[in-house]
Amino acid sequence: MDAADSLRQKDQQLVEHYTALSQSLFLEMFGDVFLNNKHYPKATFKQLLDKVQIGPFGSQLHKHDYVENGVPLINPVHIVESKVLPSNSFSILKEKYDSLPNYHLKEGDLIMARRGEMGRCALITRKEEGFFCGTGSLYLRPNNNVNSTFLLHVITSDSGKSYLERNAQGVTMMNLNKKIILNIEIGLPPIELQNQFEVSINLIEQQKQQAQANLEKSEALFNSLLQRAFTGELTANKAA
DNA sequence: GTCATTGGGAGATCTATGGT
DNA sequence: ACCATAGATCTCCCAATGAC
Numbered sequence: 001m002d003a004a005d006s007l008r009q010k011d012q013q014l015v016e017h018y019t020a021l022s023q024s025l026f027l028e029m030f031g032d033v034f035l036n037n038k039h040y041p042k043a044t045f046k047q048l049l050d051k052v053q054i055g056p057f058g059s060q061l062h063k064h065d066y067v068e069n070g071v072p073l074i075n076p077v078h079i080v081e082s083k084v085l086p087s088n089s090f091s092i093l094k095e096k097y098d099s100l101p102n103y104h105l106k107e108g109d110l111i112m113a114r115r116g117e118m119g120r121c122a123l124i125t126r127k128e129e130g131f132f133c134g135t136g137s138l139y140l141r142p143n144n145n146v147n148s149t150f151l152l153h154v155i156t157s158d159s160g161k162s163y164l165e166r167n168a169q170g171v172t173m174m175n176l177n178k179k180i181i182l183n184i185e186i187g188l189p190p191i192e193l194q195n196q197f198e199v200s201i202n203l204i205e206q207q208k209q210q211a212q213a214n215l216e217k218s219e220a221l222f223n224s225l226l227q228r229a230f231t232g233e234l235t236a237n238k239a240a
Numbered sequence: 241g242t243c244a245t246t247g248g249g250a251g252a253t254c255t256a257t258g259g260t
Numbered sequence: 261a262c263c264a265t266a267g268a269t270c271t272c273c274c275a276a277t278g279a280c
Binding site for chain 1: 267269271
C-alpha cells in the first residue's frame with residue numbers, strides 16, 4: 001500500500017517536472033520576451049497575427065443555442081493547462097455553427113480566455129480543427145512570421161500572464177479586447193529558433209504523456225488497493 | 241447556513257464599415 | 261454624407277463555489 005502510494009507520488013512529480021522543463025526551456029532559449037533581455041527585434045502582435053476574433057455573445061449566441069453532442073464549443077473552462085478539453089454538454093447545433101462561420105477554429109490557431117483568469121491559452125491541433133470559439137474566448141490566427149507553439153508559450157508564461165493582467169480592462173472582472181491583444185509587443189527571435197523550440201517541446205510533451213499514462217496506472221493501482229483495504233480483503237499484515 | 245468572491249450570460253450601447 | 265447593419269465592448273445581474 002505504501003509502495004503504491006509512493007509510486008503514485010513519484011509519477012505525479014515526474015509529470016510536474018516535465019511541465020517545469022518546458023517553461024525553463026522557453027526562458028533559457030528566449031529570456032523574457034516582454035522585457036526583451038536578449039535584444040531581439042521588436043514586433044507587435046499586429047505584425048504576427050492574421051486575425052484576432054472574439055467569440056460570439058449577446059444576440060449572436062443565446063443560452064438556448066447550447067445543445068448536447070453538437071459541434072464542440074470552447075469556453076475558458078475547456079482550456080486546461082494549455083490543452084483543449086471539449087465537453088459534450090457544451091456544444092451548438094450544426095445550423096447555428098454554419099450561420100457563424102467567423103468563429104470556426106482552424107489548426108494552428110490559438111484559443112485563449114477573454115476574461116476571468118488571464119493566460120489560459122491552448123493550441124488548436126488537427127484534433128480540434130473546426131471547433132467553435134465560445135463566448136468567453138477569443139482566438140488568434142498567427143501568420144508566417146511566428147511559430148504557434150512559440151506564441152502559446154509567450155502567452156502562458158508568467159510574464160505573459162502578468163502583462164495581460166496589467167493591461168486588461170475592467171475592475172471586477174478582467175476583460176481583454178482586440179486592441180489590447182494587437183498592441184502586445186515582444187522581442188521576436190528568428191523563426192528558425194522558434195521552430196527549433198517547437199521540436200524540443202514536442203519531445204518533452206511525448207515524455208510527459210508517457211509519464212501521465214504511468215500516473216494514471218499507479219493511481220488506479222493505489223485506488224484499487226485502497227478499495228480492497230476498506231472492504232477488508234487486505235489484512236493489516238498484507239496491507240503493510 | 242450565510243456571506244463573499246468569482247465567473248458566465250445577456251443585452252444595451254458604441255463603433256466601424258459599406259452601400260446608396 | 262448619411263443611414264443601415266453587423267460587430268465589438270461594457271457592465272449589470274445571477275449562479276456556483278468556497279470560506280467561515
